[in-house]
Amino acid sequence: MEERADAVILVVDDRKDQLDLSEARLDDHYDVRTAQTGEKALERIDDDVDVVLLDREMPGMSGDEVLEYIREEDYDCRVAMVTAVEPEIDVLALGFDAYLTKPVSADVLLETIDRLLRRSEYSDSIAELFTLCERRAVLLETHTEDELEDSAEYAELTEKIREYREETDDIARHFSSEDYRVTFRDLD
Amino acid sequence: MMEEDSASVLVVDDERDTRRLYEAWLSTYDVTTAENGHAALDRLTDDVRVVLLDRRMPNTSGRAVLERIRARGYDCRIAVVTAVEPDVDIVDLGFDAYLTKPTTRELLLETVETLLARDEYDDDLRELFALCERRAVLRAADADLSAAVGTLDNRIAQIANTLDTTISGFDDADFRVAFRDIGVSAAD
Numbered sequence: 001m002e003e004r005a006d007a008v009i010l011v012v013d014d015r016k017d018q019l020d021l022s023e024a025r026l027d028d029h030y031d032v033r034t035a036q037t038g039e040k041a042l043e044r045i046d047d048d049v050d051v052v053l054l055d056r057e058m059p060g061m062s063g064d065e066v067l068e069y070i071r072e073e074d075y076d077c078r079v080a081m082v083t084a085v086e087p088e089i090d091v092l093a094l095g096f097d098a099y100l101t102k103p104v105s106a107d108v109l110l111e112t113i114d115r116l117l118r119r120s121e122y123s124d125s126i127a128e129l130f131t132l133c134e135r136r137a138v139l140l141e142t143h144t145e146d147e148l149e150d151s152a153e154y155a156e157l158t159e160k161i162r163e164y165r166e167e168t169d170d171i172a173r174h175f176s177s178e179d180y181r182v183t184f185r186d187l188d
Numbered sequence: 189m190m191e192e193d194s195a196s197v198l199v200v201d202d203e204r205d206t207r208r209l210y211e212a213w214l215s216t217y218d219v220t221t222a223e224n225g226h227a228a229l230d231r232l233t234d235d236v237r238v239v240l241l242d243r244r245m246p247n248t249s250g251r252a253v254l255e256r257i258r259a260r261g262y263d264c265r266i267a268v269v270t271a272v273e274p275d276v277d278i279v280d281l282g283f284d285a286y287l288t289k290p291t292t293r294e295l296l297l298e299t300v301e302t303l304l305a306r307d308e309y310d311d312d313l314r315e316l317f318a319l320c321e322r323r324a325v326l327r328a329a330d331a332d333l334s335a336a337v338g339t340l341d342n343r344i345a346q347i348a349n350t351l352d353t354t355i356s357g358f359d360d361a362d363f364r365v366a367f368r369d370i371g372v373s374a375a376d
Contacts, residue, residue: 078314087329089336097318099325119317123310130306131284138286142274153279182320185348 006031007117008048012041012066013055013082022053025106030113038066045070049077051116053109054096056083064094071095078116115176122175122183125168132161194218195304196235200228200253201242201269210240213293214300225253232257236264238303240296241283243270251281258282265303269296305354312351319344 009030011022019034026032033049035041038061045052052070056063067079080098087099097119098112136157139148148154172183181187196218199210207221220236222228225248232239239257243250254266267285268278274286284306285299323340326333 086331087325087333088331089326089333091322091325092336092339094322095318096322097314098321119314123313126313127306127310130309131282134284135279135281135286138274138278139276142288143276148276151276151279153276157279178320178324179317182317185352187320187344187348 007050007113008033009051009053009113010035010041010044010049010077011053012036012038012058012063013053014058015055018055022109025109026113029110038062041066042069045075045077047075049075050120051113052077052079053082053100053113054079056081056085067094067096076120078120080112080116111176115179118171118175119179122168122171125164125171129161129164129168132157132164136161195237195300196220196233197300198222198228198232198236198239198264200225200239200245200250202245203242206242210296213296217300224248225250225256228253229256229260232260232262232264234262236262237307238300239264239266240269240287240300241266243268243272254282265307267299267303302357305350305357309351309354312347312354316344316347316351319347 007030009026010033011019011026012035013019013022014036016036019036023032023034033044035044038058041052041054042061052066054063054066063081063083067081070077070079078097079095080100081094081096082100082102082104084102086101091099097116100108100112136154139154139157172180175183194217197214198220199207199214200222201207201210202223204223207223211219211221220231222231224245228239228241228248241250241253250268250270254268257264257266265284266282267287268281268283269287269289269291271289273288278286284303287295287299319340323337323344326337326340
């Protein structure tokens, strides 16, 4: 499993022992923050957070409310609900990225975070590819191939596009089989 | 393509007539104008989705504005609109689209629409993953949630269609090939 030591994970749970357990499991792999209430979670979230592990049932502000806040504020993080509640139809209205039913094993926890981080990386890589290809399209429209052939900058751009294509490709190859199907629209 | 009629667009040009013209053309959007680079940086907020940026302005050039927008980490798409024929020096200019003046109403509108669609791509892709994950959760649930699954099927098909339209609307063959290639190579 690939690890991104710089990825920031925010764990939200009202039970201290659950927080400690998650922290122990994740600490070697990621930069971990914890919050014992929904209110504290709002204080500790910022643009650096990549993944939130969010308990659904908490006294005071619930996980659903925290999730709603995160989406309203447009934080660019992925949220995994962690819950003892069997999913009902109400999950349709929730904007989570993954749903874990307690008890969650260490493997499932790490695998889920990995999956969500990989999706973010894929999106970022695609966005960069969009921009680079656009730039090349402009050059191709306005210059002859001979002119571009002599340009070190153009060669560099083309090389960068190749790198990002490979990177995008590489991320997708490591997707879970389900995410892979989603990416290439095998959706049934 | 998704309608983004109220999306916020910032027009930066030192010529008043040009600003007025673009503003009239873009009447379906929420348009803010700036007469120089300084004003542009002042008026830029996180809500601005697309910036139309004149390259040649007195004092702060388009390039300087562009670099500052990127350095400040704003998440907007930037179209350079310019009378300057692009040279290879644009390779390291971080724009998302390049329009040569004089431009037309159709071209300007098309550019803004394309950039908004690409801007949405990230969010839509995240949403697609999330919807598929939600569907898997509901399918695995004990209760009969088949009606909810049906609702999700429709939303998944819609969003997949939007994503595919954005990709196929992209001129650069390399970009489209990147998607097909991944599909083919990993299926081996």
